[in-house]
Amino acid sequence: MSLPIKEQIVIVSGAGRGLGSAIAAAFAREGAKVAINYRASCAQAEALATQLGDRARAFQADMRSSADTERLVEEVTAHFGAPTTIVHNALADFSFNGDARSKLDALSWAEMAAQLETALRGALNLIQAARPAMARAGFGRVITIGTNLFQNPVVPYHDYTAAKAALLSLTRTAAAELGPLGITVNMISGGLLRTTDASSATPEAVFDIIAANTPLRRVTTPEEAADAVLFFASPWARAVTGQNLIVDGGLVFG
Template structure:
């Protein structure tokens, strides 16, 4: 299915990386569901920028299965067709601040649980709600947003990294289960992005160090990362599933 024919649900799309992903799909002619939890004003502004005929802002906490089901149903009713593509981008509240991170002797299970709720439970709720519509269309694309930290934990964010590693496992098991339905499931893993709300606390010196360590001599931007997301939704990835593509300027070799 061409990108221009897809109905794409991007979670956490009101700001940051999600905003860039929604814009990238819209630029290709896709209709976009801009999910948000609290960033209503930003989500609605984005929809006006894209065009209210092609974008719909819907509030839902992705960790709540009932809210997710209602959101997917509302998107179907609004566009007159089911969601074909989901991007699991929503992030539980987190700040990439290495100095303030919880250290090994301090971190508690509650912090792990919060990250697992957002990354794994949230993705599971979205995928399960979207499956019936994808089955109906005989086509589906699930794209999960991961991190390069589980390949190279240069900063040991224990809770965030563990949750994203679990999301990679879910990516691969879902790919095996949903493949017969014509649904592919893949992950894109970035490093620190310049700049999102989550990376705003990162010192400039850290960005400079990362840039100097990459073959491209730069830190990946949200717009650059979003371009790569399009590949997994496009016809050119029709035989690709269960994969994890690292998008970080060549910093980490998967």
């Protein structure tokens, strides 16, 4: 079974800004009903919902809380109907500036745990909250957001990369378990994006270096990464699950 994107009801976590807002806008552009989840970026999420029109609405919830996530799914279901598609994009507070990140000799477990709480626990909460409705429908699309730093760990983002690697493992084990229910689970892994709030701290020279070393000779935009998310939600990907698609202009060959 597959549904065209225009018939899907999509929850995008962490959609108030950055890549999440681009993903929400991409789904809305294709006619889906879009729940713009935010934790603290209320003004940005509400502004995006207004921009996208009646088929989009902002919903507050902290993905780290199972109660919040269950409430989110209940509120989305009451407003739009049961979600068919979830995109776990939420990111713990993070700045993509290698010079400002803790090296191994100073890295604390608290820093690691903060990333795991949002990346891994948040994904688990959202999958568990959305799974019953997807199982009843015999259709579901789960898309997680990873990183090309798995293959190319050129900056000391130890906490971020480890959390995303754990999320990739959950993506694959979830794909194996949920496949018989008609639910696919896949990951999109971008590189540094030009530009989001999180990457705004990246020195301009770093963007230039990445562009020079990328086959397409430019840095991927949030909108380009968002379009790849649409592929996994679309009927074109109905036989694809458990995959990690790298979307970085060819910087890393996966």
